[in-house]
Amino acid sequence: MNINVLKFGGTSMNDHQTWKRVLDIIRSYEYPVVVVSATARTTRKLLEAGKLAAGGDLTGAKKIAEEIYDRHYELVKNFLDENPHKKNQLILESCDKKLDEKTGLLKKYLDYTAKTGSLEPKMSDAIASIGEQISSYLLAQCGLALDILTQHIEAKKLIKTDHQYGSANPNRMLISQKCGSLETVLESGFTPVIGGFYGEAPDGTTTTLGFEGSDYSASLIGAGVHARTIEIWTDVSGVYTSDPRHIDHARPIAEMSYYDATEMAYFGAKVLHPSTLKPAQERNIPVLVKNIFEADAPGTQIIRESHTNRKVLAMSFKQNMTLVTVSAYETLMGYSFLTKVFAALEDLHLPVDAVNTTEASVTLAIADSPKLDQLTKNLIAFGSVEIESEKGLISLIGCKIAEMKKLNEQIFSSIGETTVDMITFTKDKRILSLVVNENDLIPTAQGIHDQVF
Structure with missing residues (x-):
C-alpha cells in the first residue's frame, strides 16, 4: 500500500475556498492520510483567550470562544452552500454539534484558568489544541459533501508523548504501534483526517508538540505507516532561498538534504518545524513542500543526500x-x-x-x-x-x-x-x-x- 501523508497548514485551512482546494488535492491520491493544522490564527486566538482568563477578563476570553464558534460555523455553511449535496443538512448539524461540544469544553477550561488566576502549561496545551480538534473534524465532515469518504481520527489515539507540556517528546515506538490502525481505515476505503500539533501524555492529559507542531505530527505518522512520501502543503511553492515574505527575489529550491532543511528550520525558516525531518530521515521517506494554489508545481523535495553548485544553499x-x-x-x-x-x-x-x-x-x-x-x-x-x-x-x-x-x-x-x-x-x-x-x-x-x- 503506497501511503502518502498530506499535511495542510493554517493558511491552507483558512476559509471555505481553501478547504475546497485541500479536498480536491486529497481526492487525487489513492491512499492519503491527512493531517491538518487549526484554521489560520485560531491557535493564537485560543492562547489569547487563556491569557485573558488568567488575567481576570473571563468575559473577553469567552467572547473569543464565541468568535471561534461563529467563524467555523460560517466556514462550514459557506462550504456547504457552494457544494450542494443531499447530506448537507446532516453534515451541518453534525458540525454544529461538534462546535458546541468543543467551545463548551474551551469555556470550562477558561473558567478553571480564571479561577486559578494563572495559565498553567497543562491547561495551556489543553486550550491550544482545541483548534486542531475542531478543524480536523469539520474538514472530514465537509469531505463527505464531495463524496470523499473522509473519516475523522482523534489524534490522541495515535500521538503518544511524555508530560513535557508545550514541547512534548513523542513516544516513537508507541506511535508506530498505534498508526497500524490507519492502514485498516485505508483498506476499508476511508481517508483518515487527523488534527496535528497535539497528542496525549500517559495520564490521558493533552500535550502539544510545540508551535507549528503539525508538521511534526505528519512526520511521526508518516514514519509510523512507512509512507511513500510526507507532503507539507502550504501557500508557497517549496522551501525558498530565504523568506519570500521579507526578501525580494527569493527563489524556490528544487531539492535539498534532510540535514540542510533541518538547519534552515532551526535557524528561523518558517516553512518547516525544526523536528519535522528526523522521523522521515530515519525511514528515508522523501518530504515534499508544495503549494495548494499551484498544486502541479514541483515544490521542494527533501531527501537524504542532495548536491548543489551554489556557494550557499x-x-x-x-x-x-x-x-x-x-x-x-x-x-x-x-x-x-x-x-x-x-x-x-x-x-x-x-x-x-x-x-x-x-x-x-x-x-x-x-x-x-x-x-x-x-x-x-x-x-x-x-x-x-x-x-x-x-x-x-x-x-x-x-x-x-x-x-x-x-x-x-x-x-x-x-x-x-x-x-x-x-x-x-x-x-x-x-x-x-x-x-x-x-x-x-x-x-x-x-x-x-x-x-x-
Whole structure:
C-alpha cells in the first residue's frame, strides 16, 4: 500500500475556498492520510483567550470562544452552500454539534484558568489544541459533501508523548504501534483526517508538540505507516532561498538534504518545524513542500543526500534575539568557567543559536525568553554579565568551503556600514552566522541575498 501523508497548514485551512482546494488535492491520491493544522490564527486566538482568563477578563476570553464558534460555523455553511449535496443538512448539524461540544469544553477550561488566576502549561496545551480538534473534524465532515469518504481520527489515539507540556517528546515506538490502525481505515476505503500539533501524555492529559507542531505530527505518522512520501502543503511553492515574505527575489529550491532543511528550520525558516525531518530521515521517506494554489508545481523535495553548485544553499534569519556575554572573574578561568556557563544553560533548557568563546569570556546568541532574567542571576555567580537585546541573527546554510573567500567578500561588501556584533562559522555544519541590530536585520539580509544568490 503506497501511503502518502498530506499535511495542510493554517493558511491552507483558512476559509471555505481553501478547504475546497485541500479536498480536491486529497481526492487525487489513492491512499492519503491527512493531517491538518487549526484554521489560520485560531491557535493564537485560543492562547489569547487563556491569557485573558488568567488575567481576570473571563468575559473577553469567552467572547473569543464565541468568535471561534461563529467563524467555523460560517466556514462550514459557506462550504456547504457552494457544494450542494443531499447530506448537507446532516453534515451541518453534525458540525454544529461538534462546535458546541468543543467551545463548551474551551469555556470550562477558561473558567478553571480564571479561577486559578494563572495559565498553567497543562491547561495551556489543553486550550491550544482545541483548534486542531475542531478543524480536523469539520474538514472530514465537509469531505463527505464531495463524496470523499473522509473519516475523522482523534489524534490522541495515535500521538503518544511524555508530560513535557508545550514541547512534548513523542513516544516513537508507541506511535508506530498505534498508526497500524490507519492502514485498516485505508483498506476499508476511508481517508483518515487527523488534527496535528497535539497528542496525549500517559495520564490521558493533552500535550502539544510545540508551535507549528503539525508538521511534526505528519512526520511521526508518516514514519509510523512507512509512507511513500510526507507532503507539507502550504501557500508557497517549496522551501525558498530565504523568506519570500521579507526578501525580494527569493527563489524556490528544487531539492535539498534532510540535514540542510533541518538547519534552515532551526535557524528561523518558517516553512518547516525544526523536528519535522528526523522521523522521515530515519525511514528515508522523501518530504515534499508544495503549494495548494499551484498544486502541479514541483515544490521542494527533501531527501537524504542532495548536491548543489551554489556557494550557499539558503539563508534564514531570526528576530527577537539577545546577546549574553559572560566574562570570568579572575578566580575562575578556562574549562571550569565554560563548563559552568553551559551547565547554567542546560539547567534552564535554553538553546543557543550561536556562540563565540575565549578562555575568559563567552558570548551567546539566544532567542528572547522569560528565562533570561534567571539565567543572568545564575551566571553572575562566576562572571560579569552583559545583556544586549533587540538583536537579529542571519544564518547562511550550506556554505561551500571552497568558496568561502569569495563568499566573505560578497557578504562584507553588502553589509557596508552596518554594525556586526558577532560572526561565527562552523566548517562541519557549513553554517555562517551574523548577529546585527534587529532594526538592521531585514535590510542586511536583503543585501546579502542580493549579493550571494
